[in-house]
Amino acid sequence: MKKYLLGLIILCSTVNVFSLEKNVLVIHSYHQGLEWSDSISNGIISVLNNFPELRVHFEYLDTKRNTSNIYLKSFVELYRSRTSNIKYDAIIAADNAAFDFMINYRDEFYPNVPVFYCGVSYLDYLQIKDINGFYGFSENPDHKGTIDLIMNLFPERKKILIINDKTLTGRKVRQELDSLLFLYNDKLEFEIIDDFFIDELEERVSQLSDDYTIYLLAINKDRNGNYLSFKHGIKIIKESSNVPIFGSWDFYLRKGIVGGQISHGMDQGRDVAQLAYNYISNKNTNPPVIQKGRTRLCLDFNMLEQYNISKRSIPKNAIIINKPKLTAKQVLGIKIGIGTILFLVFVYFYIQRKVQAKKLKKLVEKRTYELKTTNKELEKINQSKNEIISIVAHDLRNPIGNINAFSKLMLEREAQNLSQKNLDKITYINDISSYMLRLADNLLDISVIESGVLKLDLNTLDYVSFIKAEVQKNRATASHKNISIEINCPNTEIILNFDEIKIQQVINNLISNALKYSDSGDIINISVMLKDNIVLTSVKDMGPGISKKDFEDIFRKFAQLKTNKVSTEKGTGLGLSIVKGIIEAHGGKIYVKSDLNNGAEFIYELPVLNL
Numbered sequence: 001m002k003k004y005l006l007g008l009i010i011l012c013s014t015v016n017v018f019s020l021e022k023n024v025l026v027i028h029s030y031h032q033g034l035e036w037s038d039s040i041s042n043g044i045i046s047v048l049n050n051f052p053e054l055r056v057h058f059e060y061l062d063t064k065r066n067t068s069n070i071y072l073k074s075f076v077e078l079y080r081s082r083t084s085n086i087k088y089d090a091i092i093a094a095d096n097a098a099f100d101f102m103i104n105y106r107d108e109f110y111p112n113v114p115v116f117y118c119g120v121s122y123l124d125y126l127q128i129k130d131i132n133g134f135y136g137f138s139e140n141p142d143h144k145g146t147i148d149l150i151m152n153l154f155p156e157r158k159k160i161l162i163i164n165d166k167t168l169t170g171r172k173v174r175q176e177l178d179s180l181l182f183l184y185n186d187k188l189e190f191e192i193i194d195d196f197f198i199d200e201l202e203e204r205v206s207q208l209s210d211d212y213t214i215y216l217l218a219i220n221k222d223r224n225g226n227y228l229s230f231k232h233g234i235k236i237i238k239e240s241s242n243v244p245i246f247g248s249w250d251f252y253l254r255k256g257i258v259g260g261q262i263s264h265g266m267d268q269g270r271d272v273a274q275l276a277y278n279y280i281s282n283k284n285t286n287p288p289v290i291q292k293g294r295t296r297l298c299l300d301f302n303m304l305e306q307y308n309i310s311k312r313s314i315p316k317n318a319i320i321i322n323k324p325k326l327t328a329k330q331v332l333g334i335k336i337g338i339g340t341i342l343f344l345v346f347v348y349f350y351i352q353r354k355v356q357a358k359k360l361k362k363l364v365e366k367r368t369y370e371l372k373t374t375n376k377e378l379e380k381i382n383q384s385k386n387e388i389i390s391i392v393a394h395d396l397r398n399p400i401g402n403i404n405a406f407s408k409l410m411l412e413r414e415a416q417n418l419s420q421k422n423l424d425k426i427t428y429i430n431d432i433s434s435y436m437l438r439l440a441d442n443l444l445d446i447s448v449i450e451s452g453v454l455k456l457d458l459n460t461l462d463y464v465s466f467i468k469a470e471v472q473k474n475r476a477t478a479s480h481k482n483i484s485i486e487i488n489c490p491n492t493e494i495i496l497n498f499d500e501i502k503i504q505q506v507i508n509n510l511i512s513n514a515l516k517y518s519d520s521g522d523i524i525n526i527s528v529m530l531k532d533n534i535v536l537t538s539v540k541d542m543g544p545g546i547s548k549k550d551f552e553d554i555f556r557k558f559a560q561l562k563t564n565k566v567s568t569e570k571g572t573g574l575g576l577s578i579v580k581g582i583i584e585a586h587g588g589k590i591y592v593k594s595d596l597n598n599g600a601e602f603i604y605e606l607p608v609l610n611l
Helices: 002-006 035-048 069-081 095-109 143-153 168-178 198-206 230-240 265-280 301-306 328-371 375-413 420-451 463-480 500-516 575-585
Strands: 012-015 022-028 054-060 090-094 115-121 134-139 159-163 189-193 212-216 245-247 259-263 295-300 319-321 458-462 484-488 495-499 523-531 534-540 589-594 600-607
Touching: 022 035, 022 095, 022 265, 035 054, 035 090, 035 095, 035 115, 035 230, 035 265, 069 095, 090 095, 090 265, 095 115, 095 134, 095 168, 115 168, 115 265, 134 265, 143 212, 143 245, 143 259, 143 295, 159 198, 198 230, 212 230, 230 245, 259 265, 295 301, 301 319, 328 375, 328 420, 375 420, 458 463, 463 484, 463 495, 463 500, 463 523, 495 500, 495 600, 500 523, 500 534, 500 575, 500 600, 575 589, 575 600
Parallel strands: 022 054, 022 090, 090 115, 115 134, 159 189, 159 212, 212 245, 245 259, 295 319, 484 523
Antiparallel strands: 012 054, 259 295, 458 495, 523 534, 534 600, 589 600
């Protein structure tokens, strides 16, 4: 007897989220961690958590794993030996064992406390009509609804293997089945396995032919009394057989069953919790003694796809789980669309390059032959080249922009529904199209600057306020990389005549370069100083620095110097060339100070407006 008493530790958990005004005791038939019991608990808490005046207590009888009469008798004796100062206002009994326990011992342990039950299988009104203070929901799996669903989805399969056990739940299920299977005598053949060894069961389901389906019911104990969890039971069946599997409880969903007319523990928990609260809060003190628990028709999208089930066969009221936002056909369509766009862009670019190359070649040959000694004509040829670059960059920008926007939209909205392989491909498309957009924009800028037609929209502004605002915009990006930006400016205004958009491009490019070559924990210093009617702006980083022999080269087009710093940000090699052109268009100049491994400082000068 001692070893049984040592095993009779009642798993008792108290959810202390309410005040102490009223107490509700929840008694589960099974154990914490069993999916069905946990689902009922979640349903109860989802309702009672809304009422802060309640305190909820949980106890578990653990009868799924312990079914002997000795255990049950010992449990009752242990319960009698316990004392409790808690006065309960309501008791919720989940499933048959807890319900039977309350029927037999409520008046001894909790006299006059109302009992609200759920998950009680195949309860008859005659069983409780003369017992006061019992109200709740029976749990009657809709076997007929599930069998009819099997016939509808798989009309060619005329044999159903029903897997059940001989637990209390299993025996009640068998009684219900025996009362309705005769309805299908001329339509289906049934084979019932309810007394089995695990290896025998595995062998039998592995031998099923293509005219079978499986209806999986209770499978928690084998012939030796070995306990199986719901998860383990469905895993054994799924791995041993390729025929479609159906069930009637939510703990089999998402584990390999096609679906069924499903009883949900969450629904049972919600409904009984609301019933109990309405009673103890005097909203409804005379509820029905027994109500039928609800079921919902649920199907698994992945299983429907696996067995090629036609959409026309699926009932309109079915709830489809695991349904992706994009079907396989839609994903394929997107892939084809992206591939087509990329191909067209490639063809367009290739043709344009050939056409423009021919034009450029003829133009250069003609001008070189006719006016090869004339600098003026050479400048015209260079101008033509810039125009061609501008045309190519402009014409490519729209299709590349569309690709970039489309790939970004997919990453924002559909990333969770894509396979890792497709996600990597779309991420690559987004990265390379972003780079091509920057390159197109820079090509347009450099072509305008080199053509000598750069137009400035000059405005008289406070340069100090302008610089502070631009630095502030870049601090979020710097903070994300754990890099600090410090600024040193005069406390008074400095009035300059400059193109705000163009100088924004200058300062943001220099800060971006500094961030690119800085490490986590580095500091970027930005300073503004007025000297002899010249405003000097400095952007200094703590990066790898620049060799003095490279000072002039860094301002050339497509210059990308090698450093020890590995950056994930791919540049176009045009940024500093554009910066130099903008500063010189303002009548200023830009230069760099640096030593290898000691950071770099870019300084540009702008003239002060003479008022």
